[in-house]
Amino acid sequence: MTQQRVARRTGRRTQQERSSTTTLQLLNSARKLFARDGYTATSLDAICDAAEVTKGAFYHHFKNKEQLFRAVYEREQQDLSSAIAQEYSHYNDPWEALFQGMREFLVGSMEPTRQRITLIDAPGALGWEAMREIRTDCRRMMFYGLSQALGKGRFPRHEIESLTSMVYGAQCEAAMAMAHADDPDELLESALRQFRFLFDSIRRMSPTSQP
Amino acid sequence: MTQQRVARRTGRRTQQERSSTTTLQLLNSARKLFARDGYTATSLDAICDAAEVTKGAFYHHFKNKEQLFRAVYEREQQDLSSAIAQEYSHYNDPWEALFQGMREFLVGSMEPTRQRITLIDAPGALGWEAMREIRTDCRRMMFYGLSQALGKGRFPRHEIESLTSMVYGAQCEAAMAMAHADDPDELLESALRQFRFLFDSIRRMSPTSQP
DNA sequence: CAGATTACGTACCGATAGTAGGAAACTGCA
DNA sequence: TGCAGTTTCCTACTATCGGTACGTAATCTG
Known part of the structure; x- marks a missing residue:
């Protein structure tokens, strides 16, 4: 609740710098708290406190709480997407590339913070x-x-x-199951085995029949 | 906000009757409003208003807002489950029964109200x-x-x-895709075709290999 | 009918998302 | 360098909403 400027930063900063640091601090603090307590249970005051920023500053940069969450979410999603894309590009066989991309998705989604938010x-x-x-x-990929x-x-x-959705x-x-399993790694391998099986089945299918 | 007793019901009711009617009214109103505006955007006052019940009455029957939502959710889930179970029981072939059960799930989940809530x-x-x-x-089934x-x-x-989860x-x-598709029925059929394909693939598989 | 229990009503409290309006920091130009 | 103009930030306030305290009315039990 109590907010005061801390530790005057080095003398002069550009507006750009001021903006980007506060928004970054807000995003980071929000990410941490949203993941720990959930979206609704996390108050803006708590976020602003953690970010060492006042509510006025917050409302200057974001329209409302939802937009802040959206920004956090988007950053998370982008990180994941780029990791997947990179992994995907390492393989020539399209089925193998797809498979490894999915492994990357699953591994990346195991982190509780990301999982809770996304x-x-x-x-x-x-x-x-x-x-x-x-x-x-993610879907387009x-x-x-x-x-x-x-x-x-x-x-x-x-x-x-339709297949993409499913x-x-x-x-x-x-x-989600992995993130709460006794042995997440076992579940990961099991899930991957089953995707592999599905892909192999589709692969083996005659080209004219339905997927 | 303004609440007053309406239309004195027929003279004497048992406590059982009083309880069950108010809880039912609350559940029904809550279901409607939760589905229309979402969980957090729906205020208890609004629900109580719609149910023609005071907040005191509400808090006599439910611990808090979350528990009310939970009750609504559980009722929804049970309706769906029993519909699926009944459909399932009509078929002898286990794969066909499973398939028809899934069709029932998909059809039952298309209703926007249920979809939003569950x-x-x-x-x-x-x-x-x-x-x-x-x-x-649902999972156990x-x-x-x-x-x-x-x-x-x-x-x-x-x-x-693991296969169950997936x-x-x-x-x-x-x-979810169906509920927002231009042509939901087409998507339904497409999804069912793909499940059918998956099941057929598993079926054809040699008994000793992995699913 | 009396006392106990259950169901309901009213008035309030604390927390919190969002707003209004001004102060402070920066920018660009004379 | 000084000074208007803009951007960034701070403080104090409001409205709303979930939840509580406590009293009243209806029903049950004997």
């Missing part, structure tokens, strides 16, 4: 519509991966869309 | 732990269905658990 709180806090909008990155692996033009687009859902649920 | 708001409002605890019904279909003792338990996740994501 998988537990986000749907309720942002709503389904906003979620879908932002999650586009998976859609691309599946399209590549299945072969161009072999299947109608909506069929691949594989994505399976991935998320697996991530 | 798939969007519940995780954030109740937390992952409580969710897992309550969702047990799917676990049972998969166990039956895969054949007793053919696969280690944890493997079936199929369940795919199901949920498919339900």
Whole structure:
């Protein structure tokens, strides 16, 4: 609650610097607290305290609490996406690349902080519509991966869309299960085995039949 | 906000009757408002108003807002579960029964009210732990269905658990996608085709290999 | 009918998201 | 360097909402 300027920073800072440091501090503190206590249970005052910033400063940079959460969420999602993309690019075989990308997703989602924010709180806090909008990155990557692996033009687009949804859902649920399992690594391997099996099955399928 | 007794009901009611009518009214109003505005955006005052009940009455029957949501959620989940169980019992072939049960789940989850409550708001409002605890019904049914279909003792338990998670996740994501799709029915059929394919693949697999 | 128990009503409290308006820090230009 | 103009930040306040305290009315038990 009690807020006072601490430790005067080095004499003069540009507006750019002032802005970016406070927003960064807010994002970092928010990330920590949202993950620890959940979205609604985390008060703005607590966040501002932790960030050593006043509420006035906060409301200068963000429209409201939801937008702050959204910013935190987006950063998280981007970190994950880029990690996956990088992993994906290391493999030539499209099925193997897809598979390794999914491993990266699962490993990256095991971290409790990220898991709480992106998988537990986000749907309720942002709503389904906003979620879908932002999650586009991950989904598009998976859609691309599946399209590549299945072969161009072999299947109608909506069929691949639908498959994307379901594989994505399976991935998320697996991530959540892992995060609370007695032996997460065992579950990770088990989940990956099953994805592998699914992919192999699709692969073996005659090109003309349905996925 | 303004609350007054309306229309004195027929002279004398037992305590049982009084309790059950007020709780029912609360549950129904809450269900409606939670679905329309979301969990956090729905105030207790609004719910009590809609239910024509005072806050005192509410707090006599429920511990707090979260418990009310939980009650609404549980009722929703039970309705769905029993519908699935009934559908399941109509088929002899375990794979077909499982498949038809899943169709029932998807169809039942398309209703926006149920979807908002059970798939969007519940995780954030109740937390992952409580969710897992309550969702047990649906999960257990799917676990049972998969166990039956895969054949007793053919696969280690944890493997079936893991598969359960993932199929369940795919199901949920498919339900959410359907609820916001241009052509939900097409998506439903597409999802079901893909589940069918997955099941057929597992079925065809040699009994000794991994699922 | 009397006393006990259960169901409900009213008035209040603390916390918290959001606002209003001014002070302080920076910027660009004369 | 000094000074208008802009951006960044601070303080004090409000409205709303979940939850509580305590009293009143309805029902039950004997």
